[in-house]
Amino acid sequence: RDSESANLPGKSINKAKDLVKDDNLTQYSRSELAVSIGTKEMRSGAVRHAKRFMRQGLIDPTENALAQAEWMAAQLGTNISHFVQLGEKVPASFEARARHFFYKENFEDSLNSAERWCTYQPLSSIPFIFSSYIASVCLDNDKEAVQILNSALPLYRNNPTFMNNYICSLAKTGDVGTAIETFQKLNLGDLSNDETFTFMATQGLLHFRTNNAEKGRELYLKAIMGFDRINAQRSAAIATYYWALEEKLILSSYKEARIKDAKSRMERFNVFELDKSIKKL
Numbered sequence: 486r487d488s489e490s491a492n493l494p495g496k497s498i499n500k501a502k503d504l505v506k507d508d509n510l511t512q513y514s515r516s517e518l519a520v521s522i523g524t525k526e527m528r529s530g531a532v533r534h535a536k537r538f539m540r541q542g543l544i545d546p547t548e549n550a551l552a553q554a555e556w557m558a559a560q561l562g563t564n565i566s567h568f569v570q571l572g573e574k575v576p577a578s579f580e581a582r583a584r585h586f587f588y589k590e591n592f593e594d595s596l597n598s599a600e601r602w603c604t605y606q607p608l609s610s611i612p613f614i615f616s617s618y619i620a621s622v623c624l625d626n627d628k629e630a631v632q633i634l635n636s637a638l639p640l641y642r643n644n645p646t647f648m649n650n651y652i653c654s655l656a657k658t659g660d661v662g663t664a665i666e667t668f669q670k671l672n673l674g675d676l677s678n679d680e681t682f683t684f685m686a687t688q689g690l691l692h693f694r695t696n697n698a699e700k701g702r703e704l705y706l707k708a709i710m711g712f713d714r715i716n717a718q719r720s721a722a723i724a725t726y727y728w729a730l731e732e733k734l735i736l737s738s739y740k741e742a743r744i745k746d747a748k749s750r751m752e753r754f755n756v757f758e759l760d761k762s763i764k765k766l
Contacts, residue, residue, distance in 0.1 A: 501518055505522060523535045523536070542554055600633065610646075620654075646683070682707075685704050686705055722750035726756070
């Protein structure tokens with residue numbers, strides 16, 4: 486969403502600002518534009534102007550404006566104190582509330598809102614991917630993640646991130662056979678770098694769960710090095726955590742080194758959603 490919201494050409498920015506000031510238009514109709522301008526200002530370093538446009542966008546926001554404002558607030562370290570009360574007044578603000586509770590580390594409420602978001606927008610893969618991430622990574626509830634993804638599986642069999650989440654959660658619930666069968670049926674020909682390294686880490690997980698730890702280590706290492714190369718540091722940290730977890734599960738001699746690396750990366754790159762899990766390693 487953040488990449489979409491600030492895509493205003495430089496020549497159009499002044500005209501856009503004029504529209505935001507036009508009181509002949511409703512605040513609701515201007516809310517998404519105001520937040521988009523705010524995002525552009527934030528990226529250019531004009532924080533004070535960014536906050537001003539964000540506040541204007543929250544006067545009577547659309548669902549999209551509310552979600553984007555929550556993302557902005559997280560980037561700026563700003564507390565939208567009235568956010569939850571405001572969100573209750575906005576029709577179908579489930580996405581914004583799900584993201585808000587996620588950043589507040591209130592993962593149960595985040596999942597609750599995210600599942601409502603799935604119901605409201607069943608033709609988008611994003612709420613299902615987000616919900617399954619909360620269930621699996623934040624709450625360590627892979628059975629719930631599988632249920633969420635199963636409900637939309639026919640629609641998104643060709644979505645790489647959706648299917649990766651599905652395969653990981655299947656494996657982590659112990660249904661490794663179905664996870665491998667599903668993986669083997671995928672068409673992985675046209676993937677981004679991030680998707681390629683994500684699936685590489687997933688293959689590492691599958692190898693660990695089929696008693697081939699050596700191959701699992703090789704794949705996790707390649708995935709993490711790939712993430713590091715493209716500067717996807719949070720993804721690298723998460724992969725490092727799951728590698729460490731696999732080493733711990735088999736009581737390997739590598740577990741201490743892997744756990745130390747995982748904890749270091751978690752702290753450096755603020756992977757707050759795994760704070761509780763990393764303490765259990």
